[in-house]
Amino acid sequence: MDLIVLRPEGLYCPVGQFFIDPWRPVDSAVITHGHSDHARSGHARYLAHHDSAGTLRSRLGDIALQTVAYGESVSHNGVRVSLHPAGHVLGSAQVRVEHQGRVWVASGDYKLESDGTCAAFEPVPCHTFITESTFGLPVYRWPSQSELFAQINAWWQGNAQAGRTSVLFCYAFGKAQRILAGVDASIGPLVMHGAVEPLNAVYRAAGVKLPPTVRVSDEAMASLPLGQALVLAPPSAQSTPWMKRFGNYADAFASGWMLLRGARRRRGVDRGFVMSDHADWPSLNSAIRATGAEQVFVTHGSVAVMVRWLQEQGLQAQGFSTEYGKEDGNEGGNEAGGEAGVPAALPEAA
Secondary structure, eight states: OOSEEETTTTTEEEETTEEEEEOOOOOOOSSSSSSSSSSSSSSEEEEGGGGGHHHHHHHHHHHEEEEOTTTTTEEEEEEEEEEEEEESSSSSSEEEEEETEEEEEESSOOSOOOOOSSOOOOOOOOSEEEEETOOSTOOOHHHHHHHHHHHHHHHHHHHHTOOOEEEOOOTTHHHHHHHHHHHHHSOOEEOOOTTTTTHHHHHHTTOOOOOOOEEEEGGGGGGOGGOEEEEEEEEGGTTTTTGGGGOSSSEEEGGGGGSSSEEEEEEEEEEEOOSSOOHHHHHHHHHHHHHTTTTEEEESSHHHHHOOOOOOOTOOOOOOOTTTSSSSSSSSSSSSOOOOOOOOOOBOOO
16 A cells, blocks of 8 residues: 555545645645645644744644654554654654555655754655655756855955945745855844744744844844845845845845856846755755665656656656645745646555
8 A cells, every 4th residue: 555645635645644745725734844835724733843833833823733853753543653854944854654564755845965054854764755856957966055155255245345235035934044054244234134034033943043133124224334234035025126225235146046047147136146955966866865765756846857867776766746846935935846747646546
């Protein structure tokens, strides 16, 4: 029996009678993380990691939420369910499902390099692995954390010396906090868009150390040397009247897509930084190998390419369509929409 099947509501465990990151309202939902394409409103009951509670409640309101620690097992109708670090954003988890000696793992979204703002990815041995493939092409290879922040700091420092405000567009949940944790805060003030600061508070409440920040609407803004500031704002703020308050500024965008010249040009910013909360091509392959899985299901992103590659490596691999990656990036989540035309090859429920 397949432990996880595809139903119109999302990924479903028939034996355990629960869904994983369902995109339609259900009775019981296990949530991998708080991005809006994975955590949606309307479910009767939610299960997630402790560190996802702040984000889920701030976005979904007063939900019936049960939280667990990483590695803590709960039972759903005889199925053992546990959550394990995914390294994507605060509280992100892989879902391990075990029944009668068979183990399936649904990865949600993940990245392998630790960034210090969330628990680092841990491979979970399993028979079947459900993996994302947001950046599942060989061209996608990320710079190291140290290289990335050396680039951002140099750009910010250069602008500050010229008296230009540095405005860096990034998703409000995950990317913004990684940037805060990684930049050299001695260069100048750190100014936050109103969509970013509440999520900074969630990270701080979870024990993540972030440097002091000022919200754009705070009275303290009046005394700040704006020409030396680094401003973090969601992509929705670009080319809006909100930007006029910064006068002379340079802007940049942080995303895995900035690796592509065309994407940088379409964004219309002065600078692009290659930064992603998803695994790049080498990391996807490394993560899949580390599970020891014989069967792999590939979701959103470059599905067809990844499936073909895995099959060439001798694995049983198939792709299937989901609604992951189809959220509004302005609210801070995935960097890719689902790939059209991928057949729904995950076993379907009768």
